[in-house]
Amino acid sequence: MNAAILEVQNVSMRFGGIVANRNVSFSAEKGAVTALIGPNGAGKTTMFNCITGFYRASEGRIVLNGKDGAQDIGDLATRPITGGSHLVTRAGIARTFQNIRLFREMSVVENLLVAQHLATRNGILSGVLRTPAFRRAEREAIDRAYYWLEQMSLADDANRLAGELPYGRQRRLEIARAMCTGPRLICLDEPAAGLNPSETRDLAEVIQRLCKEHGQTVLVIEHDMGLVMRISNHIVVLDHGEVISDGTPDHVANDPAVVAAYLGVSEEEVRA
Numbered sequence: 259m260n261a262a263i264l265e266v267q268n269v270s271m272r273f274g275g276i277v278a279n280r281n282v283s284f285s286a287e288k289g290a291v292t293a294l295i296g297p298n299g300a301g302k303t304t305m306f307n308c309i310t311g312f313y314r315a316s317e318g319r320i321v322l323n324g325k326d327g328a329q330d331i332g333d334l335a336t337r338p339i340t341g342g343s344h345l346v347t348r349a350g351i352a353r354t355f356q357n358i359r360l361f362r363e364m365s366v367v368e369n370l371l372v373a374q375h376l377a378t379r380n381g382i383l384s385g386v387l388r389t390p391a392f393r394r395a396e397r398e399a400i401d402r403a404y405y406w407l408e409q410m411s412l413a414d415d416a417n418r419l420a421g422e423l424p425y426g427r428q429r430r431l432e433i434a435r436a437m438c439t440g441p442r443l444i445c446l447d448e449p450a451a452g453l454n455p456s457e458t459r460d461l462a463e464v465i466q467r468l469c470k471e472h473g474q475t476v477l478v479i480e481h482d483m484g485l486v487m488r489i490s491n492h493i494v495v496l497d498h499g500e501v502i503s504d505g506t507p508d509h510v511a512n513d514p515a516v517v518a519a520y521l522g523v524s525e526e527e528v529r530a
C-alpha cells in the first residue's frame with residue numbers, strides 16, 4: 259500500500275449537544291481516490307470542513323503528510339470564511355464545493371489566475387514595480403492555468419465568461435482551479451451533483467486521470483453510487499457520525515452494515 263497523505267485520527271466534532279462526527283479515523287493513500295459516503299446527515303460535510311480547515315475539530319488529530327514530513331493540521335484555529343478564502347483553505351489542500359463557486363463574471367482563465375494569486379500572495383509592491391520575480395511568477399501562473407485547462411479539456415473555453423459555461427464544464431473549471439494551486443490533497447464535495455449522465459462520465463474520466471497521470475490524491479464526497487464504485491480505490495462509510503465500514507468498493511458494497519444504513523433498517527434484517 260502507498261503512503262497515507264491524509265490521516266484522520268479519532269476525530270470528533272460537536273455542535274452544542276449534536277455530535278456530527280464521533281471518533282472518526284481513516285486515511286487517504288497517495289495517488290488514490292478515497293470516497294466518503296453515507297446517508298444524509300451522516301456527518302460527511304462536517305468531516306470535510308474539519309479536514310479543509312473550515313471547522314476546528316473538537317477532538318482528535320488530522321495529519322497531512324508531505325515532503326516536509328508530517329504536519330499536524332488538527333489544531334489550527336478555524337479561519338473566518340471571507341471573500342476568496344474558499345479558494346485556498348490551508349496549505350496543501352484544495353477543495354471544490356457542492357454548489358459551484360466561481361467568479362462568474364470573469365473569464366475562465368482569469369478564474370485560474372486569481373486562485374494562484376491568492377495562493378502565492380505576491381507582495382503588492384512587487385506587482386507595482388513589476389520586478390523580474392513578479393513577472394516570472396505571472397508567466398508561470400499563466401502557463402499553469404493553460405496547462406490545467408488543457409488537462410480538463412477546457413482550452414477552447416479560456417476566454418469565455420465562467421458563468422456562461424455549461425454546468426459540467428464549470429465543474430471541471432473548479433477542479434482546474436484547485437489543481438492550479440498544486441495541492442497535495444484535493445477534496446471534491448459532491449462533484450456529480452446536478453450533472454447529466456454524459457457530464458458525469460466526463461467527470462469520472464477527469465478524476466481518474468488526476469490520479470493515474472498526475473499521481474494526485476483525491477478525497478471525494480459523492481451520492482452517485484455508480485460514480486463512487488467506478489472511480490474509488492477506497493471507500494469510507496459514515497452513519498450517524500461514525501465510521502461503519504472502510505475498505506475496497508467490493509468490500510463496502512457487500513457489507514451488511516452499509517446496506518442496512520442505506521435502507522434505514524437494522525443489520526440483522528439485512529443478514530436475514
Ligand SMILES: Nc1ncnc2c1ncn2[C@@H]1O[C@H](COP(=O)(O)OP(=O)(O)O)[C@@H](O)[C@H]1O
Nearest residue numbers: 273276277278297298299300301302303304305
Ligand atoms: N454548523 C452546524 N451546527 C449545528 N449542527 C450541524 C452543523 N453542521 C452540521 N450539523 C449537524 O451535524 C450532522 C451531520 O451533518 P452533515 O455533516 O452536514 O451531514 P452530511 O453531509 O453527511 O449530510 C447533522 O445532524 C447536522 O444537522
Ligand SMILES: [Mg+2]
Nearest residue numbers: 299302303304
Ligand atoms: Mg452534506
